[in-house]
Amino acid sequence: MHLNAPLAITLLLGAVVHAAPAPAPQDSAATTSVASEVTTTTLPDGATTTLPVAASTDTAVASGQLDDLAAFALTLANSSVAASSKQKRGGCTLANLSIRREWGTLSSAEREAYTSAVNCLLAKNANTPSSLIPGAKSRFDDFVGTHINQTMTIHYTGTFLAWHRYFTWSYEQALRNECGYTGTQPYWNWAQTAQTGLETSPIFDGSATSMSGNGAQVSGEGDVVLGGGGGLPEIDLPPGTGGGCVTSGPFKNMSVNLGPVSLGLTNGSTISNGDGLTYNPRCLKRDLTTAINQRYANATSVVHQILKPQEIYDFQMTMQGYPGSGDIGVHGGGHYSIGGDPGRDLFVSPGDPVFYLHHAMIDRTWWIWQLLDLKDRTGAAGISGTGTFLNSPPSPNTTMDTPIDLGYATSPIYANPTYKMSDLLSTTSGPFCYIYL
Numbered sequence: 001m002h003l004n005a006p007l008a009i010t011l012l013l014g015a016v017v018h019a020a021p022a023p024a025p026q027d028s029a030a031t032t033s034v035a036s037e038v039t040t041t042t043l044p045d046g047a048t049t050t051l052p053v054a055a056s057t058d059t060a061v062a063s064g065q066l067d068d069l070a071a072f073a074l075t076l077a078n079s080s081v082a083a084s085s086k087q088k089r090g091g092c093t094l095a096n097l098s099i100r101r102e103w104g105t106l107s108s109a110e111r112e113a114y115t116s117a118v119n120c121l122l123a124k125n126a127n128t129p130s131s132l133i134p135g136a137k138s139r140f141d142d143f144v145g146t147h148i149n150q151t152m153t154i155h156y157t158g159t160f161l162a163w164h165r166y167f168t169w170s171y172e173q174a175l176r177n178e179c180g181y182t183g184t185q186p187y188w189n190w191a192q193t194a195q196t197g198l199e200t201s202p203i204f205d206g207s208a209t210s211m212s213g214n215g216a217q218v219s220g221e222g223d224v225v226l227g228g229g230g231g232l233p234e235i236d237l238p239p240g241t242g243g244g245c246v247t248s249g250p251f252k253n254m255s256v257n258l259g260p261v262s263l264g265l266t267n268g269s270t271i272s273n274g275d276g277l278t279y280n281p282r283c284l285k286r287d288l289t290t291a292i293n294q295r296y297a298n299a300t301s302v303v304h305q306i307l308k309p310q311e312i313y314d315f316q317m318t319m320q321g322y323p324g325s326g327d328i329g330v331h332g333g334g335h336y337s338i339g340g341d342p343g344r345d346l347f348v349s350p351g352d353p354v355f356y357l358h359h360a361m362i363d364r365t366w367w368i369w370q371l372l373d374l375k376d377r378t379g380a381a382g383i384s385g386t387g388t389f390l391n392s393p394p395s396p397n398t399t400m401d402t403p404i405d406l407g408y409a410t411s412p413i414y415a416n417p418t419y420k421m422s423d424l425l426s427t428t429s430g431p432f433c434y435i436y437l
């Protein structure tokens with residue numbers, strides 16, 4: 001059976017580059033005055049801070065800009081939680097607020113606690129009935145299967161960001177509630193690995209405190225080819241430095257059970273195994289490609305992603321890549337810089353445990369952007385799109401009332417696993433209570 005996979009991968013590419021002057025960020029928090037390259041913003045406590053208005057093309061400078069934006073978001077998020085705590089509204093208070101951190105800032109013990117919990121999910125039985133997804137063998141696979149089944153209704157849709165926020169949070173909750181993990185979901189700051197290279201980073205160095213390393217080196221790899229359908233130009237992505245099975249670190253023995261559905265190979269072809277839901281155990285492969293990280297998800301890309309889009313439509317399209325633009329955005333940049341199988345498969349990508357570090361950074365980027373204009377960007381004006389991939393086939397607009405259901409990924413301990421979009425737009429109200437450091 002054939003899903004709409006070629007279209008899916010196809011969408012990411014092209015040749016026309018959008019270039020427009022970067023407008024100043026809008027900030028509802030307080031008075032803002034615009035200087036030539038920075039705005040001066042007054043924080044709720046009366047202190048002032050300066051924020052960049054456009055991404056520096058110097059990635060070292062942009063890295064500092066990203067830190068400044070993140071620090072601003074943190075301050076505002078903290079004060080909004082403090083204010084709502086005083087009003088005794090909602091269950092999120094400074095006392096129970098959880099803080100997500102960058103992988104490299106965790107202690108060795110914290111990193112090992114995280115990967116041990118992931119291995120616990122990999123060892124636990126699936127909740128998904130085998131009549132629905134015969135290949136889902138583990139609790140970890142419940143998440144992969146849910147993502148496969150919903151791929152065409154959660155990418156290039158109005159639900160993209162909220163769905164993946166809820167998905168990542170649910171995975172974090174499963175690690176905590178079902179596998180004894182006491183920490184929070186770490187994230188992968190692409191801006192840092194663009195500077196250091198992937199292979200030597202704390203995430204991918206292959207040590208016992210990493211998320212496992214590269215795949216074994218495969219020689220003679222060619223390009224991965226995206227797109228080319230619908231009259232759009234192709235995008236050629238270079239191969240990485242691995243390509244084979246992961247041989248080191250906590251996940252060197254893991255079995256990838258589901259997929260492939262739309263897996264880009266380094267000979268330019270794409271392969272699938274039917275609908276990807278049958279049992280197809282194989283090793284985890286990676287093909288770390290720092291060049292892709294540096295091209296699409298460097299510090300300048302991330303700051304540009306946060307500062308340039310003023311509307312959610314533009315924010316989402318920039319992040320995933322405007323079809324035909326030649327850009328795959330920071331979302332595609334992260335996914336394809338991991339490479340391998342299932343890293344290059346839009347449907348099965350959560351089958352590599354590092355997916356959740358990547359999507360935590362996607363979520364952090366959205367979180368920072370939301371805090372630059374919190375009221376609009378966590379309300380109805382913060383939603384754009386429909387329920388189908390690039391609205392194909394046409395479907396109704398996503399609204400605040402659109403339900404999001406993660407199926408068997410959701411822990412059975414939650415009585416009501418279905419939330420609406422309106423529950424998922426803020427990280428500090430509704431079911432969520434977390435911020436990013």
Ligand SMILES: [Cu+2]
Nearest residue numbers: 147154155164
């Ligand atoms: Cu996804």
